[in-house]
Amino acid sequence: MLTKRIIACMDVRDGQVVKGVQFQQLRHAGDPAALARRYNVEGIDEVVVLDITATLESRQALARTIDAVAHEIFLPLTVGGGIRSEDDAAAAIDAGADKVSLNTAAMRQPDLITTLARRYGSQAVIVAIDAKRRDHGFAVYVRSGTTDAARDAVAWAREAEARGAGEILLTSMDRDGTKAGFDCAMTAAVSDAVDIPVIASGGAGSVDHFTDVFTRGHADAALAASIFHYAESSVSELKRHLRAKGIAVRL
């Protein structure tokens, strides 16, 4: 039986892991390779590295970070943050990424999804969607959550799938860093609308939040950052809890 995946996300700036609350107030959380090693021992299923500065100078630092993490773990590794072109994606993949995550660039030039899916396969292309609740539906934001893209998350996820995306990484901006739980209604709305897997993100604060997003939220995978970085809950404890609740996980 296919298991539900637990994914650790590392927001990286200048080669160090940082974490903010609702896309702001950053604090340091350590060395990416060391964190990846710990997660691997604890049984994490995948790792995502997000370059949150994504300036030209940070590109080379990012390649070193990817290489260092890929030497520590033999697990799927996704890289995102500031991937704007085929060349950016190629650089991340050449450094050891298995998948790239596109956000603003996918919205601005949707052809990039198709170009990368043709070159590397759909399994290598994740479209990341940052969205907030609205009276009707879920509004997509781009440019690190600063710009209203005037698109609904469900419609955009469908389009991304049609253009060749292999997975959707859906982040609730309302819940990001709040530890108030995943937005299960939004996750279910998107997951039910597409055939490709949906990774839920934003709001993980307790083990029960993961149970909720895998049951009520219809998520295929759940991503969290700070809950793991600061060892508030170990990955192995979380997975034992999920199994006890009848959710299939890799232990």
Add this chain to the structure above:
Amino acid sequence: MIALVDYGAGNLTSVRKALTALGADFVVPSMPEQCRQARGVIVPGVGHFSATARLDAPWREAIDGAVASGTPLFGICVGMQWLFDGSDEAPEATGLGTIAGRIARLAGDADRRLKVPHVGWNSLDFRGQARLLRGLTSGAQVYFTHSYAAPVTTECVASTTHANTFSSVVERDNIFGVQFHPEKSGDAGLTILRNFLEVCG
């Protein structure tokens, strides 16, 4: 020396890193003839079956020749699919035909709760003794990412179920294949790669 065949299907970085971590001596051959001199041949691959069309007649002859002389051959993901006759994903491209059968799309289930592509960790249900699976037990979990899969044939030594039951590990004499990504499957995956390297001697 192991020959790691690069035919442009996705990226080899992950397989290279895993082989390096295991201390394997490998080359990425630029000429098909190098496969004949290798102690083992690995055909990796992510992405679309159509990429295997680049394994043209000289490559097929070299790989066939190596297999005929007893050299172990290991197909990973699309590389395993290529061991079969062909795939519905790219009907114009023919497989090596070493294993009889055709690759078909995973059906999914009626109420769309099982998604295709099949992405994530799923279990290997052992069906017999296999050199590739030494040190593992039935139920071991490995990382899959694919939409097409191989039928269960006599070569199937482990199967996996995602709506359909398909061959996740095949083995016959010196022919080996896995549908999942051992280079991305943590310790279980490294064990399988190490087992193949041991078969190569």
